[in-house]
Structures are given as C-alpha cells and as structure tokens.
Amino acid sequence: MSRWKPDGRGRLEKAALELYNHKGFEATTVAEIAGRAGLTERTFYRHFADKRAVLFPSDNPLPAILADATASAPVPLPPLEVVTHALIEAAPVYEEREDLVRQRQAVIAANPELQERELAKLAALAATLTQALRERGLDTTTAALAAEIGIAAFKVAYERWINDPDEHTLAQHIRETLDTAKHLTTPAEHAAATDNVSFTGQQGTA
Amino acid sequence: MSRWKPDGRGRLEKAALELYNHKGFEATTVAEIAGRAGLTERTFYRHFADKRAVLFPSDNPLPAILADATASAPVPLPPLEVVTHALIEAAPVYEEREDLVRQRQAVIAANPELQERELAKLAALAATLTQALRERGLDTTTAALAAEIGIAAFKVAYERWINDPDEHTLAQHIRETLDTAKHLTTPAEHAAATDNVSFTGQQGTA
Incomplete structure (x- = not known):
C-alpha cells in the first residue's frame, strides 16, 4: 500500500x-x-x-488568494476592478483541476443540500472579499456591494466556463463577464452590444 | 377558539x-x-x-411579483434598471411587515442551516429574474448577470435597511445601492462619490 x-x-x-x-x-x-x-x-x-x-475541503486556498490579491492590487484601481483582479488571480485553482471541477459541479447540481452548501461557501468568499476591500479603505456599503457583485459575476462566468465548448479560460470568462456588467446600465450601448454578438447575443440568434 | x-x-x-x-x-x-x-x-x-x-412559507409572493414587474417594465429600459424596477415593486412585501422581517432576520443570522436555506431562496429569486429577463429577449448571459447583480445589490440594500436607524424605506435603499453600483467601475467618480458622503463614506469618516 x-x-x-x-x-x-x-x-x-x-x-x-x-x-x-x-x-x-x-x-x-x-x-x-x-x-x-x-x-x-x-x-x-x-x-x-x-x-x-x-467536495468542500477545509484547506480551500481561495479565501487566502482572494484576500492577498485584493490587498496587493494597485491602489488607484476602481473597486470592481480590484475584485476582478482578485477573481482572476484565483482562476488557476479551478483551471488546473478542470476535469475534477466539472465532475464536482455535476454532483452538486444533482443535490439541493450540496447546492445550499455551495452557496454558503460563495457567500463566505464574498465576506472575505468585503473585509479585504474594507482594509483598502473602502466604506462598508461599497466594499460589500463590489464583493457581492464580483461573486455574482463569478457565478455567471464559472457557469459559462463549465459549459464552454471552446477553449476559453476561466480568467477570460471572468474578464468578459465583468466587462459585460459595465454595459448593463446603459440602454444604447447594451442594445449595440447584443446586436453585434452572434454567439451569445439575443435569444433569437443564440 | x-x-x-x-x-x-x-x-x-x-x-x-x-x-x-x-x-x-x-x-x-x-x-x-x-x-x-x-x-x-x-x-x-x-x-x-x-x-x-x-420562516420560508411556501406561498411566498415574491417570485410572482418579480416576474410580473420584469415583464411589465418599459421596453427601452437597460437590464439593470429593469431589475431595479422589479426589486422596488417587491419592496412593500418586506416594508409592510418590517417588525416581523427584523425578527425573522435575527433568527436566521443565528443559525447556519437557516442561512444556507435563505441563500438558496435568494438564488431561486435570481433564477426567476433571469427567466423573466430572457422572456424580454435578453441573451442568457446578460439576463443571468443582471439578475445575479440585482440580487447581490438587494442583499446589501436589505442589510442596510434592516440596520438603518433612520426612516429610509427599503425601496430607497435599493435605488441608492444600485446607483452606487454604477460608480464601482470608475475610479474618479467613485473617489468623488465617497469623498462627498459623510454617513456612508470612507471608513475613516463613518
């Protein structure tokens, strides 16, 4: 043995x-x-x-990676860019274990109790990010908002990456998803963005 | 009896x-x-x-309110404005029961298992919103992103409202929080915004 x-x-x-x-x-x-x-x-x-x-190891390296990357991000970066930077720093943890991550995701998707635990883990990551952003001098609301939005975008990026038939990395999906987020408040830009996208564009063309 | x-x-x-x-x-x-x-x-x-x-009634009216408000929002509205509109339409469900909602929140905060269930309920609301946004013609990624960001902002607004010593309504907190979200990607605007806010501004002045 x-x-x-x-x-x-x-x-x-x-x-x-x-x-x-x-x-x-x-x-x-x-x-x-x-x-x-x-x-x-x-x-x-x-x-x-x-x-x-x-499925939920106690020695998960993500909290430390997110906290360190948030602390070491350049000072003049806007809050959501700091979060994007931190999430991209954490991406290799998933990318290096792509096959296992996919299998793990299928197990969790099949079990509501595990889904709740997964959501709790993501909420804990948001809390870690919030704390790290506050330590950069951000007020509580801004820090919590940037962290929660970052994790929300990460969930979408992660889902896209898991189901991506192409060779895009998780880091690319995180960057793209957070770039998309910037256009969500502007009707003209958004309309233009979806009109031009053929693969991930309007439902009718997808 | x-x-x-x-x-x-x-x-x-x-x-x-x-x-x-x-x-x-x-x-x-x-x-x-x-x-x-x-x-x-x-x-x-x-x-x-x-x-x-x-704590988690089966006849929760929120999914139907969010879906209806999303469907009936003006067509040219940008995605995140549609979500803001829907969340504000749902705010009275909480506001009308403010004391009970506060008590409920304290119970949930004291119990990790109930917290996981609450997160699952919020994730289900995000899924409801995503579906309603897709029915407006948005592509899957944009719909999911707007819904997840909306729920993320709602969590922050809700937390602020629960702990607000002033008389602001939940609807006001939702509007303010989502307005703050727009400034998270712009360093200059963000700096200006936090410099001018004395109550919820930079940590040092809070």
Missing part, C-alpha cells in the same frame, strides 16, 4: 467523484470510496472529515 | 418568531408555538408544513 500513499488524497478524491456521479452522493459510502481507491477507510479519514469534505 | 381563528396564521407566526429568538430555532417545538399562540398543533399544521415553513 505504501507505494500509493503519496497520491492517496488525489486517488480518494477521484474515486469519490466518480462514485458520487455514478450512484449519487447520498448512496455512496466511505468504504466504497476507499475500496475504489485501493486504500483503507482509515486513510480516507486521514485526508477528509467525511464524504462531504471531498 | 373560533374567535381567534381569522388571525390564526398571524398569531402563530408572531409566537414562533418570539420563541425562535428567545430560546433558539432548534430548541423550539411546534407544541410551544401553538401553546403561546393559544391554538392547537393541528391548527399550526393547517398553516405550516413544519416550524421552518414559518
């Missing part, structure tokens, strides 16, 4: 995601995950508190 | 919120709620499926 150990965590994660997608999150047991990975239950519990922790 | 019946639901709701705040949501039983309201458990279950349904 020891020769497998170095990648134990990765193999447990892969086995868990396959089982969650194949037979459902609720129906999958830790014993089955460990068995499929060729490891013991004891090893599973050394890496994860329970089967939900495979 | 019959003389109380016409307001049975309202009295059950009031009794439940008081108990949830006083001894905690988990620790409160349906028997206690009914007893405090001077009604039977049977009557409770005629109005609510369980004690969580007091």
Whole structure:
C-alpha cells in the first residue's frame, strides 16, 4: 500500500467523484470510496472529515488568494476592478483541476443540500472579499456591494466556463463577464452590444 | 377558539418568531408555538408544513411579483434598471411587515442551516429574474448577470435597511445601492462619490 500513499488524497478524491456521479452522493459510502481507491477507510479519514469534505475541503486556498490579491492590487484601481483582479488571480485553482471541477459541479447540481452548501461557501468568499476591500479603505456599503457583485459575476462566468465548448479560460470568462456588467446600465450601448454578438447575443440568434 | 381563528396564521407566526429568538430555532417545538399562540398543533399544521415553513412559507409572493414587474417594465429600459424596477415593486412585501422581517432576520443570522436555506431562496429569486429577463429577449448571459447583480445589490440594500436607524424605506435603499453600483467601475467618480458622503463614506469618516 505504501507505494500509493503519496497520491492517496488525489486517488480518494477521484474515486469519490466518480462514485458520487455514478450512484449519487447520498448512496455512496466511505468504504466504497476507499475500496475504489485501493486504500483503507482509515486513510480516507486521514485526508477528509467525511464524504462531504471531498467536495468542500477545509484547506480551500481561495479565501487566502482572494484576500492577498485584493490587498496587493494597485491602489488607484476602481473597486470592481480590484475584485476582478482578485477573481482572476484565483482562476488557476479551478483551471488546473478542470476535469475534477466539472465532475464536482455535476454532483452538486444533482443535490439541493450540496447546492445550499455551495452557496454558503460563495457567500463566505464574498465576506472575505468585503473585509479585504474594507482594509483598502473602502466604506462598508461599497466594499460589500463590489464583493457581492464580483461573486455574482463569478457565478455567471464559472457557469459559462463549465459549459464552454471552446477553449476559453476561466480568467477570460471572468474578464468578459465583468466587462459585460459595465454595459448593463446603459440602454444604447447594451442594445449595440447584443446586436453585434452572434454567439451569445439575443435569444433569437443564440 | 373560533374567535381567534381569522388571525390564526398571524398569531402563530408572531409566537414562533418570539420563541425562535428567545430560546433558539432548534430548541423550539411546534407544541410551544401553538401553546403561546393559544391554538392547537393541528391548527399550526393547517398553516405550516413544519416550524421552518414559518420562516420560508411556501406561498411566498415574491417570485410572482418579480416576474410580473420584469415583464411589465418599459421596453427601452437597460437590464439593470429593469431589475431595479422589479426589486422596488417587491419592496412593500418586506416594508409592510418590517417588525416581523427584523425578527425573522435575527433568527436566521443565528443559525447556519437557516442561512444556507435563505441563500438558496435568494438564488431561486435570481433564477426567476433571469427567466423573466430572457422572456424580454435578453441573451442568457446578460439576463443571468443582471439578475445575479440585482440580487447581490438587494442583499446589501436589505442589510442596510434592516440596520438603518433612520426612516429610509427599503425601496430607497435599493435605488441608492444600485446607483452606487454604477460608480464601482470608475475610479474618479467613485473617489468623488465617497469623498462627498459623510454617513456612508470612507471608513475613516463613518
């Protein structure tokens, strides 16, 4: 068994995601995950508190990345650009694990309880961003608003990336989505934007 | 008992919120709620499926209000203005029950599981808005983005309204918050806006 150990965590994660997608999150047991990975239950519990922790690991690096990127963004940047910068800094965490991320998303989409937990995690990221923006000197409302709008745009960008048949990166989707957000308040520009877009344009042309 | 019946639901709701705040949501039983309201458990279950349904009623009027207001908004309005219009149309649902809404919010803030459910309800409202915007002819991304940003701004406006020591209405907070959102992408305007605001301005002056 020891020769497998170095990648134990990765193999447990892969086995868990396959089982969650194949037979459902609720129906999958830790014993089955460990068995499929060729490891013991004891090893599973050394890496994860329970089967939900495979989907929501306690050592999630995103809060620290968002906080650090927000703190180190250039000072004269407008609030939403700071948030965009931070989200793009966090994109590689998803991009580097694209296949696993897609599988994870399918599991969550199939289970309302996991969806609620995912929303809670996104809300926690918004709170992290709000705090980091306040530490840059922004007032509470502006900080909360920029953070919540940033996370809202991230949700849309992430959904687009997951379902993107082309080769665009998550970072590109984040940038595009937040650029689109700027046009949402201007009727003329918006009309022009949607008239010219053939792939993601008006519903009738999509 | 019959003389109380016409307001049975309202009295059950009031009794439940008081108990949830006083001894905690988990620790409160349906028997206690009914007893405090001077009604039977049977009557409770005629109005609510369980004690969580007091906080998340199945006959929530908000989805229909948001969908109708989105459909009936003037056609040349930009997407985020349509959403603002819809959210302001929904504001009276909260404003007319201000004391109950405050109590409800305190119960939810004290319980992570209820917070997750509240986030799920807000996500469902965003989905309702997205669908209504698509029916106006907007492409999927623009519709989803405007809806998610609208709900993100609503969360901030709602939080401000709940904690507002002044007499501002929820509708005013929604309008102000979404106006603030427009300045988040422009550094100069943003700086000017926060420099001039003494109550909700830069953290140092708040």
